[in-house]
Amino acid sequence: MMRPVTLAEVLSFIDSLEGSGYAQVASAQSLDFTLNGFAPIASAGEYDVSFWTGDSSVETGLFGNAGGVTAAMFELVHAGLLFVPKAFAASVEGGATKAFPNVKFVCGVENPYHAMVQFLEHFATTVSQSKPHIPASAKVHPSAVVEGCLGENVVIGPGCVVMADSEIGDGSVLEANVTIYSNVKVGRECVFQAGSVVGSRGYGFYMYAGERRMVPHLAGVVIGDGCSFGANSVVAAGFISPTKIGNHCHFDSFVQIAHNCCLGDNIMMASQSGLAGSVTVGDNVELAGGAQSAGHLTIGSGAKVAAKAGITKNIPENAVYAGFPAEDIAVWRRSVVRLRQMGKK
Structure with missing residues (x-):
């Protein structure tokens, strides 16, 4: 679980990480839309954060575990924020929007896996406010x-x-x-x-x-x-x-x-x-x-x-x-x- 955060909050945090220096490689209409979850790249929704390691030769991400999908499946990826390698972002003619047309914001970082871990540790560790439920029959x-x-x-x-x-x-x-x-x-x-x-x-x-x-x-x-x-x-x-x-x-x-x-x-x-x-x-x-x-x-x-x-x-x-x-x-x-x-x- 995680608390809802705006894209601007996440990008500000990523930019503050030592040596991170994110690169904006796709524009969003607004940096104020809310992100409220995280998921593997193959199952991420429009308000989820996910990552892609840069390996387009593997399909393990399609099974919900790793950070890989084949290049032929990029257009099937949906996410609110997607971390990708800076080198990949720089190599795509016309920007990473062309590669991931259904991702709201693509963020180029040195190490997408590390960026995802840092995001989780900072935004996804909120203490629960839920109350226990114990029915009379228990x-x-x-x-x-x-x-x-x-x-x-x-x-x-x-x-x-x-x-x-x-x-x-x-x-x-x-x-x-x-x-x-x-x-x-x-x-x-x-x-x-x-x-x-x-x-x-x-x-x-x-x-x-x-x-x-x-x-x-x-x-x-x-x-x-x-x-x-x-x-x-x-x-x-x-x-x-x-x-x-x-x-x-x-x-x-x-x-x-x-x-x-x-x-x-x-x-x-x-x-x-x-x-x-x-x-x-x-x-x-x-x-x-x-x-x-x-x-x-x-x-x-x-x-x-x-x-x-x-x-x-x-x-x-x-x-x-x-x-x-x-x-x-x-x-x-x-x-x-x-x-x-x-x-x-």
Whole structure:
């Protein structure tokens, strides 16, 4: 969330940053129009702030995670304010308005990602003024802290924390010592076992001016209906789009779902399995115990991943993968047999 700000306020702030020196590369009719949100470039609206890294060879931004779109799709981009590289702005004949005709104001900066982070840290950290909502049908343990909104027949166990600007759907249960951060929306009939954490800041860093800096993850988490989370499982918040989990997904203990992941319906993840940042998972996927995925990958619908597998590339739909690096399980089995035969010689 963020407080509404005028374009003039944001540009004044960006201009004040040491070494920033923004370049106005597209004119707006007025600098007084209001910006009230932020989003990835592919889903930004006319009053959102977004960024483009300058890489027109990738399409990852179309999936809501990164800052890239292909040049052929520039005309589909809508935003109130878009940070782009200065070098790109200078290279476009007729100005960046020609490249992004549906963006109200294009702002050239040295590092668009850094500018976006600075914007978020300055304008998107407003303390919530919302009040908690606890219906009479909810059961809240005296030791729990509830600052968010609860649905009907919700159960909040001992030591739980539900922060402001979070929502827990009807009939959901937080068993004990569960933490639900701000900007988390939980659907109906979900169950969180002891120690689960949802909406914490993701493990994201970037390099700027020779320093490793933390990425703010302010977009929260959205969880569908009928999901369950095992003890000490963690779901991290998204950067500028929420981490998403569909309906009827079930996660064992010590499962990790990192920032910006997007999961479909009916997903099963056994204990100690995990997804790195920005992984897209289709419906009906199963990960066995200890299976792990690198970031920015896609696991197709119906795929199954064997225990302890290490996923380093996209997995097709309905495939069964095993090993490290993970590969088709039939190939993996033949490889294991061959290695054993070689070892006995």
